[in-house]
Amino acid sequence: MKEFSPEEVQEIYNKISAELSRVIVGQDSIVRLLLISLFSKGHCLLIGVPGLAKTLLVKSLAESLQLSFKRIQFTPDLMPSDIIGSELLQEKDRRLEFEYQAGPIFANLLLADEINRTPPKTQSALLEAMQERGVTVGQVTRALPEPFLVIATQNPIEQEGTYPLPEAQLDRFMFSLTLDYPSKAEEAEIVRRTTMQEMGPLSPVASRDEILAVQRFVLMAPVSDHVIQYAVDLASATRPRSEEAPEVTRDFVEWGAGPRASQYLILGAKALALLKGKLSPETIEVREVAEAVLQHRVITNYRATGAGKKSRDVIGAILGAVKEKTY
Numbered sequence: 001m002k003e004f005s006p007e008e009v010q011e012i013y014n015k016i017s018a019e020l021s022r023v024i025v026g027q028d029s030i031v032r033l034l035l036i037s038l039f040s041k042g043h044c045l046l047i048g049v050p051g052l053a054k055t056l057l058v059k060s061l062a063e064s065l066q067l068s069f070k071r072i073q074f075t076p077d078l079m080p081s082d083i084i085g086s087e088l089l090q091e092k093d094r095r096l097e098f099e100y101q102a103g104p105i106f107a108n109l110l111l112a113d114e115i116n117r118t119p120p121k122t123q124s125a126l127l128e129a130m131q132e133r134g135v136t137v138g139q140v141t142r143a144l145p146e147p148f149l150v151i152a153t154q155n156p157i158e159q160e161g162t163y164p165l166p167e168a169q170l171d172r173f174m175f176s177l178t179l180d181y182p183s184k185a186e187e188a189e190i191v192r193r194t195t196m197q198e199m200g201p202l203s204p205v206a207s208r209d210e211i212l213a214v215q216r217f218v219l220m221a222p223v224s225d226h227v228i229q230y231a232v233d234l235a236s237a238t239r240p241r242s243e244e245a246p247e248v249t250r251d252f253v254e255w256g257a258g259p260r261a262s263q264y265l266i267l268g269a270k271a272l273a274l275l276k277g278k279l280s281p282e283t284i285e286v287r288e289v290a291e292a293v294l295q296h297r298v299i300t301n302y303r304a305t306g307a308g309k310k311s312r313d314v315i316g317a318i319l320g321a322v323k324e325k326t327y
Contacts, residue, residue, distance in 0.1 A: 003244075007281055015205040017035070020057075024060060028181075036217075036268055037174045037268075039274075044176075045175070045176045054179060059111070066208055067109050099138070102134075108146075108148060110322050112152035114154065115154060126150060147211050175292040221270045221273070223281055227266070227281055227286060230322075230325070232262050232267050238253060238256035239253075239255075240254070253299065264289075268289035269286045295312050
């Protein structure tokens with residue numbers, strides 16, 4: 001399998017971004033972080049109001065890559081077997097045998113559309129797949145194809161008939177990305193593109209082997225001890241019972257980020273550094289991915305609600321309080 005240089009990783013990223021820009025207007029930072037999660041073997045949660053092209057973005061990403069793609073529309077009556085598959089009783093040579101029928105989870109890119117519309121029992125069907133990249137049905141564990149990326153969408157304004165994602169499920173996502181409304185100029189361009197012509201299919205610009213090679217390159221990229229320590233300090237600063245927790249954490253945070261956050265801070269920083277043409281990340285790359293890594297892991301308390309502070313506000317204050325040290 002081919003080895004890459006940072007310049008070649010940049011080239012792959014630029015090709016994918018350029019292809020996506022044919023149908024996706026704006027959202028450059030979201031596309032960047034989405035590709036960072038792919039390169040880092042992470043998963044993404046996309047949060048945004050209806051009409052912001054969340055589903056279109058994921059479908060377009062699948063088209064621009066030579067990867068298999070499946071979409072699951074999460075509904076209240078969805079069952080775990082509808083995701084991971086089940087064993088069905090079949091007749092073979094006059095004998096009844098159980099035969100496994102694979103579910104849609106066996107894909108390189110899985111879109112979990114409106115994931116919070118299904119009960120926790122069904123949501124939990126993704127836990128093993130997202131962490132261990134395999135599914136167990138009966139007594140057999142089957143590996144999922146590589147690469148494997150789950151992108152889930154969620155609507156933040158419709159709360160009736162929804163089930164909040166438990167913390168264990170949220171922690172499986174590397175990034176939580178919030179899509180904002182487009183600018184007026186971007187919205188005008190969206191209207192022009194979608195009301196005056198038919199959009200043709202995208203062309204695949206990166207192969208499965210290239211994505212796997214980039215993932216391996218990200219994992220093997222060197223990182224300095226002081227950058228690792230900074231990421232650990234940052235994650236620790238979100239925990240209100242930590243001795244080094246800043247005042248904003250002790251005042252407004254109920255639960256902070258666990259060790260998986262430190263891992264994702266470093267993996268995300270390494271992938272971001274490669275996209276910039278650097279072999280090794282610095283603390284600035286850690287800070288640039290920090291909000292996406294931490295905002296769904298920092299659980300604010302009732303005082304934060306009373307003060308009108310969201311997790312994003314608290315994380316911004318924590319980033320200002322945690323200084324890079326000389327180790």
